[in-house]
Amino acid sequence: MPPPAAVPRVLVVDDEPDLRTLYELTLLREGYRVDAAGTLEEGWTLLAQQRFDAVITDMRLPDGLGLELLHRMAAQQRPERCIVMTAYGSAENAVEALKAGAFDYLTKPVDLKQFRAVVAAAIEESGVPERQRSSGAPRAHGAGEQRASGAGALARLVGESAPMRQVKERVGKVARSMAPVLVRGESGTGKELVARAIHACSHRADGPFVAVNCSAIPETLLEAEFFGARKGSYTGATADREGFFQAARGGTLFLDEIGDLPLPMQSKLLRAIQERSVRAIGSTQEEAVDVRIVSATHKDLAADVQAGRFRQDLFYRLNVIEILVPPLRERREDLPTLCTALLSRIAQETGMPAPQLSPQVLAQLQAHPLPGNVRELENLLHRALALSDGSELQVDLTPSASAPAPAPSPTEAPAAAAAERVPSDLQAYLDQQEREILMKALRETNFNRTAAAQRLGLSLRQIRYRIARLAIATPGSEEPDDNGT
DSSP states (O other): OOOOOOOOEEEEEOSOHHHHHHHHHHHHHTTOEEEEESSHHHHHHHHHHOOOSEEEEESEETTEEHHHHHHHHHHTTOOOEEEEEEOTTOHHHHHHHHHTTOSEEEESSOOHHHHHHHHHHHHHHTTOOOOOOTTOOOOSSOHHHHHHHHHHHHHTSOOOSHHHHHHHHHHHHHTTSOOOEEEEOOTTSOHHHHHHHHHHHSTTTTSOEEEEEGGGSOGGGHHHHHHOBOTTSSTTOOSOBOOHHHHTTTSEEEEETGGGSOHHHHHHHHHHHHHTEEOOBTOSSOEEOOOEEEEEESSOHHHHHHTTSSOHHHHHHHOSEEEEOOOGGGOGGGHHHHHHHHHHHHHHHHTOOOOBOOHHHHHHHHHSOOTTHHHHHHHHHHHHHHHOOSSBOOOOOSOOTTSOOOOOOTTHHHHHHHHSOOOSSHHHHHHHHHHHHHHHHHHHTTTOHHHHHHHHTOOHHHHHHHHHHTTOOOSSSSOTTGGGO
16 A cells, blocks of 8 residues: 655744634644744744745734745745735735745635635645545646646747747746736737746646737626626626636636726726635625736836826736746747747648758748747748648748838838828728728638738737627628638
């Protein structure tokens, strides 16, 4: 028979006897061994005597701050995961704790269900298996499977240049905690791949990964999409529906293009992140949600904060840890490996053999500016493979008619501006310009919305929304080849 698994040991540091007893009883019922301390010094004395699997500490203690415990543990490279308790509404303390290396934080008064879940996650992350449940139900993924999943996700971040090695190292580090992560980078650099790698390398890998494009949702639907809605709460709500927060419970919620979120929704999102609870439209009750937030943007959010377009408190809440994804021009040495990986995947998806990339074509790509980064490179290779008639690939780098025109030089700009007639109805003028661009892209792709969206740098959901808003008539309601379905 295998030896019995060691019982996880937890240290609780809190100066309030009633709360300390509540935490002890809750953890004892979960099958953990519990040690308790009422001061910072008592807690450190217990840590000096033995190793724990998780440490729970109040932020404010009679002889100092819980952060001091965190700093001491980090200085000694102790393996315990630390959970910090903060007073209601003290967002700054929570962010400071996460930056100091806390695994997670909980706001007082503590929700015991959430308390148990966070402690279990911290113990699992520290390398000690969770105690066996009476039901004996197996976990969805073992530790080995989780490591394999994380390695696979990191492998999809193709490239061994210094900037990409830094990204991968940072992903590995931040995945171990619950700290919110902001992924920054230009359009087409692969920010969602980074977010998926963070999820796959974390203890939440067997939970859901829910990706949300904040710029693609009409403002009137944002609250229902994020927090859910009850039947009859608004016209068309014929049944209860979950929001993104509920769908991501136990996993990761990825908020792409977070900079495009309107200010009123920013305040609601901030509250949901701080309190870890949401209220569906039409409901009188809030429900706790256990999600990790990873967001992404191509914008300079710090500048948007200064301009009043983005809430400062939300910015600091989301930007606890930042990962900057480099543009392709800063990692040109990754281009050969990147081309090989992209061609292999495109060939697999299309069922065509992957052709050879000649040194001449590779040199052409190296010299091409590729302002659209990896997404533009992928589109170039996709088109080249579709038009290829031999074993060697030929890439057409001439700009297409739908490519953005170069910006006028400073001397040309005033003349161009003078030649432009100022429209009497700006919104109608802009709508007409957008309608013409959309119609041109749709015609050139034989009204395939997926292809038109890729050409315009939009998602399928974005182009559908714009087609509906501008009342553009298209042949049929759906294309059979959209997304291959």
